[in-house]
Amino acid sequence: MKKVIGLSLIMALVCVTVVFMGCDRQRGTTERHAIIFKNTGNPYGERQMGGFKDGIEEQGFEAILRAPELPTAEAQITMINQLIDQRVASICIVSNDYDALQPALARAMEQGIKVYSLDSSVNPASRMTHVNQADTQQIGQTLVEAAFDLAGGSGEFAILSATSQASNQNAWIAVMQEVLQQPRYADLSLVRIAYGDDLRDKSTSETEALLASFPDLKVIIAPTTVGIAAAAKVVSDQGLIGTVHVTGLGLPSEMAEYIENGSCPYMFLWNPIDVGYLGAYTATALTSGDITGAVGDTFNAGRLGQYAITLAPDGGTEVLLGPPFRFDPANINNWKDVY
Numbered sequence: 001m002k003k004v005i006g007l008s009l010i011m012a013l014v015c016v017t018v019v020f021m022g023c024d025r026q027r028g029t030t031e032r033h034a035i036i037f038k039n040t041g042n043p044y045g046e047r048q049m050g051g052f053k054d055g056i057e058e059q060g061f062e063a064i065l066r067a068p069e070l071p072t073a074e075a076q077i078t079m080i081n082q083l084i085d086q087r088v089a090s091i092c093i094v095s096n097d098y099d100a101l102q103p104a105l106a107r108a109m110e111q112g113i114k115v116y117s118l119d120s121s122v123n124p125a126s127r128m129t130h131v132n133q134a135d136t137q138q139i140g141q142t143l144v145e146a147a148f149d150l151a152g153g154s155g156e157f158a159i160l161s162a163t164s165q166a167s168n169q170n171a172w173i174a175v176m177q178e179v180l181q182q183p184r185y186a187d188l189s190l191v192r193i194a195y196g197d198d199l200r201d202k203s204t205s206e207t208e209a210l211l212a213s214f215p216d217l218k219v220i221i222a223p224t225t226v227g228i229a230a231a232a233k234v235v236s237d238q239g240l241i242g243t244v245h246v247t248g249l250g251l252p253s254e255m256a257e258y259i260e261n262g263s264c265p266y267m268f269l270w271n272p273i274d275v276g277y278l279g280a281y282t283a284t285a286l287t288s289g290d291i292t293g294a295v296g297d298t299f300n301a302g303r304l305g306q307y308a309i310t311l312a313p314d315g316g317t318e319v320l321l322g323p324p325f326r327f328d329p330a331n332i333n334n335w336k337d338v339y
């Protein structure tokens with residue numbers, strides 16, 4: 001009899017817990033989903049985190065938005081550890097280092113927290129999946145072709161990147177270096193890869209150094225929204241419009257004036273709000289158990305529709321937002337107030 005009562009009590013407790021968990025999921029009182037961006041002060045990051053927040057909140061959950069002041073792995077590790085202590089349901093990491101976050105992220109996963117990267121990936125062992133903004137190969141190829149076009153087929157160009165450890169920029173640069181081996185680009189010479197660390201001041205001084213060191217430079221490719229805006233400003237301020245062309249990945253709201261003044265004839269990007277929003281639905285698909293992050297998993301991403309998990313170039317898995325978009329004088333006005 002005692003045994004039966006004990007068992008009923010346990011059953012009742014389990015039921016109450018399950019019902020409560022369900023309520024919490026529906027009411028959004030306790031399920032918290034976090035995103036850690038690379039660093040503060042980047043309008044691109046703010047748009048991405050804004051999309052994430054919208055996607056989490058429209059599902060009735062709570063979003064936690066974090067970013068360290070400087071784009072370092074150490075600062076992100078501290079934040080990951082804090083989020084583990086806060087027992088969040090998921091962590092979305094926009095990584096400052098491909099490998100260095102592994103111990104912290106592995107610890108989070110061991111504790112049942114769903115971990116995935118977005119925009120800037122971590123290695124496959126550190127994540128369940130990755131939300132990729134656009135095809136890595138396509139971005140690298142597009143940027144080399146832009147350098148070729150703007151240089152008139154030959155001459156010197158430089159890359160102004162974010163940090164030397166940023167895995168998204170490094171993946172795009174690796175593709176660029178591979179594509180440059182093709183005979184079509186034999187007369188194009190990559191003279192330097194500079195790192196502005198996604199900080200406005202450092203990106204400005206690195207651009208000035210490139211212009212001073214390479215007087216024949218024809219093109220600067222900046223695969224970072226912070227870098228491209230700084231480079232276009234320096235080129236404009238130094239009266240080099242038409243002599244040195246800037247292109248890369250830029251935020252329309254920051255770049256409209258440089259597309260209009262010709263320092264950046266055209267550039268590329270995707271919708272950062274949508275990247276964050278897709279991340280939000282990846283988070284809840286993982287916590288609800290709809291997906292595990294395996295190839296072939298599919299899930300619904302709200303207003304963006306249905307997405308599938310595919311194999312990523314690094315051997316892990318990813319979900320791909322879509323193709324990059326080209327911005328130029330003909331369409332920039334339609335986009336500069338959007339993001």
Ligand code: RAM
Nearest residue numbers: 044162223224225226249
């Ligand atoms: C910067 C960041 C971000 C990258 C964009 C293109 O804002 O480095 O991670 O995706 O540029």
